[in-house]
Amino acid sequence: MTIEHKTREDVEKALSEGNKDFMYWDLSDENLYDLDLSDANFKGANLSGANLSFVNLRHAYFEDTNLEDANLQNANLFDANFSYANLENAILLNANLGRIRFRNANLEGALICKGWVIQKEKKKRKKKSSV
Numbered sequence: 001m002t003i004e005h006k007t008r009e010d011v012e013k014a015l016s017e018g019n020k021d022f023m024y025w026d027l028s029d030e031n032l033y034d035l036d037l038s039d040a041n042f043k044g045a046n047l048s049g050a051n052l053s054f055v056n057l058r059h060a061y062f063e064d065t066n067l068e069d070a071n072l073q074n075a076n077l078f079d080a081n082f083s084y085a086n087l088e089n090a091i092l093l094n095a096n097l098g099r100i101r102f103r104n105a106n107l108e109g110a111l112i113c114k115g116w117v118i119q120k121e122k123k124k125r126k127k128k129s130s131v
Contacts, residue, residue: 003046008032028066038076048086058096 003026011022011032020040029049038058046066053073060080068088072095079099087102089109097112 006030008035011035011037 003024005026005028006022007027008030010025011027011030012035014020014022015035015037020037022040022042022045024044025042026046027050028046030047031051032055033051034054036056037060038056039060040057041061042065043061044064045062047070048066048068049070050067051071052075053071054075055072056076057072057080058076058078060077062080062082062085065082065085067082067090068086070087070090073091073093074095075092076096077092077098077100078096081101082105083101083103084105085102086106087110088106089111090107091111093111093113
């Protein structure tokens with residue numbers, strides 16, 4: 001299945017028609033700065049490298065969404081659902097994270113606030129018992 005790349009203009013057109021369903025859209029590397037995408041559905045979408053800074057994403061749904069290297073600075077993410085989303089190396093500085101859900105999300109390398117980067121958990125080695 002080939003997914004056609006969509007642009008900011010495609011998003012604005014959908015919004016003007018009252019459509020907030022962006023399931024499986026490819027918006028990689030798009031500049032979506034300062035849009036109102038509250039209550040939008042991005043399930044399975046590709047938003048890798050996208051600029052989502054200052055975007056209203058209140059109550060948005062991002063299950064299984066790729067947000068690797070996305071810029072979410074100053075975004076309103078209140079009550080957003082990022083379950084199973086890939087937020088690797090995403091930037092969430094100054095974002096509203098109230099009631100946000102990250103269940104089983106990949107946050108490796110994500111910058112949540114200044115000086116706070118999520119690092120991959122190191123597996124602990126079992127010590128061999130000496131007999």
